[in-house]
Amino acid sequence: MRALRLVLGDQLCDDIAALRGLDPAQDVVLMLEVAAETTYVPHHKQKLVLVLSAMRHFAAELMARGIRVDYVALDDPANTGSFDGEVARAVARHRPDRLIATFPGEYRVLAMMRGWQGALDLPVEIREDDRFFVTPAAFAGWAEGRRELRQEHFYRRQRMATGLLMENDKPAGGSWNFDRANRKPWPRGKAPPTRRRFPPDAITREVMALVADRFAGHFGTLDEFAWGVTRADALLALDDFIELSLPHFGDHQDAMLADAPFLHHGLLSPYLNLGLLGPREVCARAVSAYRAGRAPINAVEGFIRQILGWREYVRGIYWHFMPDYAATNALAADEPLPDFYWSGETAMACVADTVRGIAATGYAHHIQRLMVTGNLALLWGVRPAEIEAWYLSVFVDAFDWVELPNTHGMAIHADGGIMTSKPYSASGAYIARMSNYCGQCRYDPKRRHGPDACPMTTLYWDFLARHRARFAAHPRLRPVMLALDRLPAAELAAIRTQATALRRRGSDLGPDDLGPGERGALAPADLFDRPNISRPASRASRRSRG
Numbered sequence: 001m002r003a004l005r006l007v008l009g010d011q012l013c014d015d016i017a018a019l020r021g022l023d024p025a026q027d028v029v030l031m032l033e034v035a036a037e038t039t040y041v042p043h044h045k046q047k048l049v050l051v052l053s054a055m056r057h058f059a060a061e062l063m064a065r066g067i068r069v070d071y072v073a074l075d076d077p078a079n080t081g082s083f084d085g086e087v088a089r090a091v092a093r094h095r096p097d098r099l100i101a102t103f104p105g106e107y108r109v110l111a112m113m114r115g116w117q118g119a120l121d122l123p124v125e126i127r128e129d130d131r132f133f134v135t136p137a138a139f140a141g142w143a144e145g146r147r148e149l150r151q152e153h154f155y156r157r158q159r160m161a162t163g164l165l166m167e168n169d170k171p172a173g174g175s176w177n178f179d180r181a182n183r184k185p186w187p188r189g190k191a192p193p194t195r196r197r198f199p200p201d202a203i204t205r206e207v208m209a210l211v212a213d214r215f216a217g218h219f220g221t222l223d224e225f226a227w228g229v230t231r232a233d234a235l236l237a238l239d240d241f242i243e244l245s246l247p248h249f250g251d252h253q254d255a256m257l258a259d260a261p262f263l264h265h266g267l268l269s270p271y272l273n274l275g276l277l278g279p280r281e282v283c284a285r286a287v288s289a290y291r292a293g294r295a296p297i298n299a300v301e302g303f304i305r306q307i308l309g310w311r312e313y314v315r316g317i318y319w320h321f322m323p324d325y326a327a328t329n330a331l332a333a334d335e336p337l338p339d340f341y342w343s344g345e346t347a348m349a350c351v352a353d354t355v356r357g358i359a360a361t362g363y364a365h366h367i368q369r370l371m372v373t374g375n376l377a378l379l380w381g382v383r384p385a386e387i388e389a390w391y392l393s394v395f396v397d398a399f400d401w402v403e404l405p406n407t408h409g410m411a412i413h414a415d416g417g418i419m420t421s422k423p424y425s426a427s428g429a430y431i432a433r434m435s436n437y438c439g440q441c442r443y444d445p446k447r448r449h450g451p452d453a454c455p456m457t458t459l460y461w462d463f464l465a466r467h468r469a470r471f472a473a474h475p476r477l478r479p480v481m482l483a484l485d486r487l488p489a490a491e492l493a494a495i496r497t498q499a500t501a502l503r504r505r506g507s508d509l510g511p512d513d514l515g516p517g518e519r520g521a522l523a524p525a526d527l528f529d530r531p532n533i534s535r536p537a538s539r540a541s542r543r544s545r546g
């Protein structure tokens, strides 16, 4: 045999680098389901089904085209459970001249791959993953000598380099960024759109049974599994998005609505990240819709920026700064992750709805991730590794290269400002403006302390006070710092006491802690100075990097 060609679970594309030049007469494609990858964090059950079912479909498609695939299933009794073990067994089985792989999506996996040549005494070629617009080396070239690595600068450069949404070297529509038009809340009384679902086929049902049996303790439910698992499914999802949702994507990009996790978002990240769709084709379709007059510039520019800008930028940041990036903790956050991130049991309507949606679908849209669960983790001061393990576990689209910078950098500012010069911190007022959550919540987003105070708001003012020295000089935070300074000392003290009590409890006030009649009667001390509830060991501690 000539070449053994490794295809990982997030490299499911015909044109992946490792498959280029494949000789069907002599080469074998290697695909591995391994226990270590299914458990390095307690992945959502739907993520396990999505990855494993998509891998099985992809292998079947290759085989149908006459390509030899050596597919090691998770329940193969001889399966050693790790990439290292299975690659070694496959090399012994096939005795190839060389192993060809594509650059992986995780530093952890790259470290493994780099050990194979020595361990197996075999040439190992790790090819560039050219599904992305920008290579890690090109990103490093862009980053070199810059004082700040801002996404907006990177994005403009990518627009010019690719010509996407450009007209004679000028940005289409006369502006690089139309975000100001993209902050409308969801119209009151308007029903959310119905999005396409993909009913599980026989292969997916088989994987669902495997996951239900073997990963019963993992987060999330399987009942509503409706993700596509093939390229054909992903193309249908893309068609639907371009025709039905892209025209509205911009207007409501930042809106949140209870019981409606999808709205007009792309729902494309699982397909992009697994390789079932390519970023170039997705961008090209969006630009064509704009040129044909079927989608407005604010929508198409906003969408292109997410893929050509943010997605490429976070990957660049990941490979540029790893492995040290994951270890920073600029705000000295040291609180354990509250249990309600897993259970959804909280009286905070915004958090409960977001966690409920994630458990049911493996998905939350960007503003829920950033401004609800992310903002709360930032304000609460959750330890970076714990909140990052949560994000990596619960989303079907979560892979380290994209999850880590978004969480560590964008959401919790643990990188000290590499990604954003100021944290995305917000009080309940932001959530009240952009959603219908607060109307259904027993807290009041305007209250900073006291029994009805919104925990987001309490923790926001506490956050500003705790990090005053660090952020006081930031021009965009100056107005809130002035407001902080104007708070009467007694009020600030009450806020800080309440924030400490919230953290000590490890939860907000549980739904049964107060009857409606009692709310006004209890002073904060009565509510919070109780013994801490017992907390099971955090699942996040299972995560290991390195």
Ligand code: FAD
Residues within 6 Å of the ligand: 264, 265, 266, 267, 268, 269, 270, 272, 273, 303, 306, 307, 310, 311, 312, 314, 364, 365, 366, 367, 369, 370, 374, 391, 392, 395, 397, 398, 399, 402, 403, 404, 406, 407, 410, 411
């Ligand atoms: P849309 O809103 O329709 O956006 C279109 C596409 O743009 C997405 O499919 C995605 O590929 C890309 N995109 C948008 N924003 C980002 C971004 N900030 N970074 C990278 N790509 C982006 N995205 C993931 O793919 N995997 C993750 O694990 C992940 N973790 C996140 C964690 C946090 C704390 C935050 C704030 C964001 C995270 N994101 C992650 C980014 C973003 O929230 C998701 O890409 C998006 O919600 C996916 O849904 P969609 O396809 O409907 O996106």
Ligand code: DLZ
Residues within 6 Å of the ligand: 007, 008, 009, 010, 032, 033, 034, 035, 037, 038, 039, 043, 047, 048, 051, 103, 104, 105, 106, 109, 399, 400
């Ligand atoms: C996420 C995941 C899971 C759950 N299972 C597998 C697997 O069994 N085999 C595999 O090749 N990949 C899996 N993945 C993706 C990997 O954990 C990892 O993110 C990628 O290999 C990095 O490119």
Ligand code: SF4
Residues within 6 Å of the ligand: 347, 348, 349, 350, 351, 427, 428, 429, 431, 432, 437, 438, 439, 441, 442, 443, 444, 445, 454, 455, 456, 457
């Ligand atoms: Fe969330 Fe506060 Fe609004 Fe309740 S009041 S939904 S906790 S922001």
